[in-house]
Amino acid sequence: MDRKKSLPLGHIDLFCSPDLIFQIQNKWHLLRLDFLGERTNSFQDLEALTMVNWSMKNRNLPNLGKKFVVDVLKYNNGRWEHQKFTPSAELLEQSKQLLEKDVKQMNNLVDKMGHMRNLSIIPLSNNHNYCNKCAFRNSCPAKTGLAKAKIEQILAECNYFKDRVYSD
Numbered sequence: 001m002d003r004k005k006s007l008p009l010g011h012i013d014l015f016c017s018p019d020l021i022f023q024i025q026n027k028w029h030l031l032r033l034d035f036l037g038e039r040t041n042s043f044q045d046l047e048a049l050t051m052v053n054w055s056m057k058n059r060n061l062p063n064l065g066k067k068f069v070v071d072v073l074k075y076n077n078g079r080w081e082h083q084k085f086t087p088s089a090e091l092l093e094q095s096k097q098l099l100e101k102d103v104k105q106m107n108n109l110v111d112k113m114g115h116m117r118n119l120s121i122i123p124l125s126n127n128h129n130y131c132n133k134c135a136f137r138n139s140c141p142a143k144t145g146l147a148k149a150k151i152e153q154i155l156a157e158c159n160y161f162k163d164r165v166y167s168d
Contacts, residue, residue: 007057009096012103016054018070021061027069028062030055034074045085048072049095052087065092124150 006013018030030051041047048070056063070085085091109122128146131137142149 007054009053009057009099012099014050014054014057014099016050018051018055021055026067028055028067029069029071031071031073034072036075043098044072044083045091046095046098048083048085049087049091050099052092053095053099065089124153 004015005017006015008014019033020031022029022031032048032051051070052065052068055061055068056065062068065087068087070087072083072085074081074083122141124140124142124146125131125134128142131140131142131146134140137143140149141153
């Protein structure tokens with residue numbers, strides 16, 4: 001499937017194609033290969049099920065959630081892990097809601113950063129452990145320390161909004 005092709009899901013353009021699709025008996029398996037092996041999170045099933053939402057909008061695949069199985073093959077700490085998720089109508093709806101909330105938060109972030117896309121006020125992590133594995137560590141405001149960056153960010157945000165209020 002073309003990874004650059006989006007399919008509409010309500011007002012969202014969805015880019016969630018699987019890496020590989022194969023059929024075993026009457027089930028379509030949607031496979032995602034995860035070479036970064038990120039830690040598991042409480043939303044991993046819903047994130048994986050976005051591929052089902054994408055696939056059901058694809059004219060070459062069935063439009064019934066029960067026809068799919070999602071497989072995630074993850075390389076983590078020198079070993080492969082296999083996760084399997086079976087969609088239900090409730091989980092697919094929760095997956096859509098998660099996408100909508102993510103898009104809303106991204107739009108709020110863009111509004112907050114303004115037309116200059118001020119990256120100095122982008123939200124920082126609440127846990128310094130995430131900084132250790134972050135791919136953006138070298139360009140992040142927290143590269144010299146998360147606590148210091150949070151203080152600097154509060155000051156920069158105050159100045160930024162003060163300038164916006166007085167310039168209007």
